[in-house]
Amino acid sequence: MSAATKAIEAGQIWTFPGGIHPPERKELSNQTPIAPLALAQEYYLPLKQHSGAPGELLVQVGDQVKAGQALTQVGANNGLPVHAPTSGTITAIGPGIIAHPSGLADTVITITADGNDEHIALEPLADYTQISRADLLERIKNAGIAGLGGAGFPTAQKLALQRPLDYLIINGVECEPYISADDRLMREHAQTIIDGTEILLHIAGCEKALIAIEANKPEAIAAFEALLDKHPQLALRVVPVKYPSGGEKQLIQLLTGRQVPSRGLPIDVGLVMQNVGTAFAVAQAVLQGKPLIERVVTVTGENVEKPGNYWVRLGTPVAYLLEQCGFKPEPDQRVIMGGPMMGFTLAELAVPVVKITNCILVPSSQELAPAQDEMACIRCGACADVCPAQLLPQQLQWLAKAKDYDGLDQQNLFDCIECGACAYVCPSEIPLVHYYRKAKAEIRNIAREKAKAEVARERFEARQERLEREKQERLERHRKAAEARKKAQAEAVAQGGDNPQDAVQAAIARAKARKAAQAAAAQQENKEGDDA
Amino acid sequence: MTVLTALIVFGVLALIFGLILGFAAVRFRVESDPIVDQIDAILPQTQCGQCGYPGCRPYAEAIANGDEINKCPPGGQSTINALADLMGVEAKPLDSAHGEEDVKKVAVIREDECIGCTKCIQACPVDAILGAAKQMHTVIAHECTGCDLCVEPCPVDCIDMVPVPVRPDNWQWDLQQIPVRVVESSN
Ligand code: SF4
Ligand code: SF4
Ligand code: SF4
Ligand code: SF4
Numbered sequence: 099m100s101a102a103t104k105a106i107e108a109g110q111i112w113t114f115p116g117g118i119h120p121p122e123r124k125e126l127s128n129q130t131p132i133a134p135l136a137l138a139q140e141y142y143l144p145l146k147q148h149s150g151a152p153g154e155l156l157v158q159v160g161d162q163v164k165a166g167q168a169l170t171q172v173g174a175n176n177g178l179p180v181h182a183p184t185s186g187t188i189t190a191i192g193p194g195i196i197a198h199p200s201g202l203a204d205t206v207i208t209i210t211a212d213g214n215d216e217h218i219a220l221e222p223l224a225d226y227t228q229i230s231r232a233d234l235l236e237r238i239k240n241a242g243i244a245g246l247g248g249a250g251f252p253t254a255q256k257l258a259l260q261r262p263l264d265y266l267i268i269n270g271v272e273c274e275p276y277i278s279a280d281d282r283l284m285r286e287h288a289q290t291i292i293d294g295t296e297i298l299l300h301i302a303g304c305e306k307a308l309i310a311i312e313a314n315k316p317e318a319i320a321a322f323e324a325l326l327d328k329h330p331q332l333a334l335r336v337v338p339v340k341y342p343s344g345g346e347k348q349l350i351q352l353l354t355g356r357q358v359p360s361r362g363l364p365i366d367v368g369l370v371m372q373n374v375g376t377a378f379a380v381a382q383a384v385l386q387g388k389p390l391i392e393r394v395v396t397v398t399g400e401n402v403e404k405p406g407n408y409w410v411r412l413g414t415p416v417a418y419l420l421e422q423c424g425f426k427p428e429p430d431q432r433v434i435m436g437g438p439m440m441g442f443t444l445a446e447l448a449v450p451v452v453k454i455t456n457c458i459l460v461p462s463s464q465e466l467a468p469a470q471d472e473m474a475c476i477r478c479g480a481c482a483d484v485c486p487a488q489l490l491p492q493q494l495q496w497l498a499k500a501k502d503y504d505g506l507d508q509q510n511l512f513d514c515i516e517c518g519a520c521a522y523v524c525p526s527e528i529p530l531v532h533y534y535r536k537a538k539a540e541i542r543n544i545a546r547e548k549a550k551a552e553v554a555r556e557r558f559e560a561r562q563e564r565l566e567r568e569k570q571e572r573l574e575r576h577r578k579a580a581e582a583r584k585k586a587q588a589e590a591v592a593q594g595g596d597n598p599q600d601a602v603q604a605a606i607a608r609a610k611a612r613k614a615a616q617a618a619a620a621q622q623e624n625k626e627g628d629d630a
Numbered sequence: 631m632t633v634l635t636a637l638i639v640f641g642v643l644a645l646i647f648g649l650i651l652g653f654a655a656v657r658f659r660v661e662s663d664p665i666v667d668q669i670d671a672i673l674p675q676t677q678c679g680q681c682g683y684p685g686c687r688p689y690a691e692a693i694a695n696g697d698e699i700n701k702c703p704p705g706g707q708s709t710i711n712a713l714a715d716l717m718g719v720e721a722k723p724l725d726s727a728h729g730e731e732d733v734k735k736v737a738v739i740r741e742d743e744c745i746g747c748t749k750c751i752q753a754c755p756v757d758a759i760l761g762a763a764k765q766m767h768t769v770i771a772h773e774c775t776g777c778d779l780c781v782e783p784c785p786v787d788c789i790d791m792v793p794v795p796v797r798p799d800n801w802q803w804d805l806q807q808i809p810v811r812v813v814e815s816s817n
Binding site: 198199202204535536540543547550552553554555558560562564 | 670673674675676677685686687755756757758772773775796797798800801802803
């Protein structure tokens with residue numbers, strides 16, 4: 099065992115550069131157990147709730163569905179299915195607003211609940227170790243599980259990467275202020291999370307898992323400590339409180355001292371990371387056959403009367419969720435999906451809760467001041483001090499404003515995890531992350547256009563070739579026809595018959611003679627006219 | 631005598647090095663991108679002919695032969711700037727005689743009105759239209775470059791150029807576009 103591995107085994111905690119300590123405000127929502135939410139009347143299920151292609155539709159308007167029934171399947175595009183959250187009728191399939199900062203519409207299935215909440219029959223699995231790895235991955239994919247921590251990457255896809263692994267890291271850090279969904283889940287369902295972790299280890303063919311929890315969650319830590327004696331493959335790591343220690347690359351640095359290369363993946367350094375919520379969902383899917391139809395959502399902020407954590411069925415409109423929690427909107431109320439650092443403001447409250455929704459934040463204007471006007475950068479350097487990715491935020495900002503995409507690339511814009519630490523400390527209130535997101539979107543767009551132009555070039559050239567080929571073929575055909583004609587002529591002459599060519603010549607001569615006669619006659623007439 | 635020896639030695643050396651260099655130049659020649667390819671790589675490949683040439687490649691050849699770099703409306707200013715960089719000349723504004731920069735569009739055939747005359751297929755520079763004589767025609771949207779060339783030949787005017795729709799995955803984070811939501815206070 100190398101010295102580095104020994105240090106990891108011994109439980110050493112490294113550090114990562116930068117980071118901030120914003121007010122945590124988790125006590126607002128983490129005091130009460132996760133509560134069930136009364137069923138809504140209507141559910142809106144976007145086909146795409148994860149990063150990747152949507153699944154293929156399995157249902158039609160008018161169909162009756164039961165809770166847990168698949169509405170889409172993996173299909174040709176390797177999409178991720180979504181499932182009916184409750185029993186009812188499909189009343190619409192079409193464009194609807196989705197949980198996306200753009201506030202744009204995408205395909206959404208609307209289910210009108212019948213109130214009976216009938217579930218499909220589940221297929222529990224007695225011993226998953228008897229099942230092949232591929233079948234387990236299939237089960238996880240068909241249950242519609244995507245990373246529940248926020249990025250929404252399909253879990254089965256992440257696990258399918260065949261590469262030697264040193265550790266599986268289970269991320270229970272939850273460093274973003276206000277959010278306590280993972281905290282409560284860990285306190286109340288530590289055993290299921292551990293079961294899920296062991297399944298993940300089994301699938302990944304990995305020996306050891308590290309469960310990381312931030313030091314500000316003593317109850318969750320205690321819940322795991324009590325259980326881990328029986329699970330030698332699992333080890334607990336308590337990381338110090340700092341934002342964003344839950345970022346994938348940052349947590350890897352904290353637990354192993356390893357640095358994920360720029361634009362690389364954790365698997366490049368022999369690690370894979372899953373969120374605690376994902377581990378819970380995996381346990382449910384594999385052991386009980388339960389698809390992903392609900393998740394824990396933190397509803398918090400000073401403008402709700404009953405902040406806390408709720409089991410929310412996917413597809414529940416945010417408006418309904420807030421109504422159940424005693425929503426007291428103030429004028430110009432902002433409703434944020436996600437936390438205050440990385441979330442986005444909702445354009446519309448009809449937006450549904452989806453797989454990646456971990457928090458709905460309804461702050462009062464004292465609590466979270468609305469965005470101020472941007473001032474000029476004073477080059478204080480505060481942003482560079484706190485950037486966990488060791489970037490130069492003020493440089494990036496200038497380059498983004500100047501649309502200098504090569505420069506942005508040199509400054510590793512794509513290593514920015516959009517944590518918002520730089521914007522948080524910026525005294526000039528520059529919405530730095532917004533500029534980065536915009537620049538990233540533009541760069542992606544340019545890449546897409548380039549790829550399209552490449553295809554167009556190929557198609558244009560293929561067409562030119564086709565036209566050229568067709569022209570050659572046409573010429574060739576004409577040549578052949580002419581030859582055949584000549585040959586036929588020669589044969590006819592040889593046989594002593596009339597040369598068809600002679601007939602043509604004779605006709606031309608006749609026509610010429612007639613024309614000449616006509617012209618002469620006309621001249622004659624003209625002359626006579628002049629004389630008169 | 632010594633002078634002669636020196637001359638001979640250096641002469642022979644020069645010959646040897648010359649041969650080595652000559653051989654290296656042939657053997658290790660770097661195939662550089664011909665300038666036309668580099669220009670063509672910058673042009674947007676819309677193949678619309680607004681520049682006055684029958685496609686981007688012909689225009690690339692014309693630029694290599696000294697034509698102006700500001701004749702491509704689909705490429706717009708960013709293409710002109712890139713061309714100016716490549717050719718080492720001053721960037722200038724788009725020559726409006728050739729058209730204006732516009733949002734990206736795709737062609738859509740109103741299929742129930744199409745009479746299947748195949749005229750649009752012949753006009754499409756990238757073979758992005760599918761159909762056969764007397765059959766309904768359709769545009770392969772993701773292959774369409776938005777060149778506008780199929781609109782004119784259609785005898786029944788059933789081809790529309792529509793702006794490429796904004797979807798969540800090609801959205802440009804234009805947050806200003808979201809109307810600010812005003813929630814009435816309930817008390
Ligand atoms: S948002 Fe990006 S640039 Fe700003 S601190 Fe975080 S990682 Fe660094
Ligand atoms: S923190 Fe703000 S003002 Fe200071 S250098 Fe960074 S961008 Fe400029
Ligand atoms: S004007 Fe049209 S054909 Fe000419 S270079 Fe630009 S895109 Fe190509
Ligand atoms: S030119 Fe118009 S009518 Fe003719 S095939 Fe094309 S779309 Fe149809």
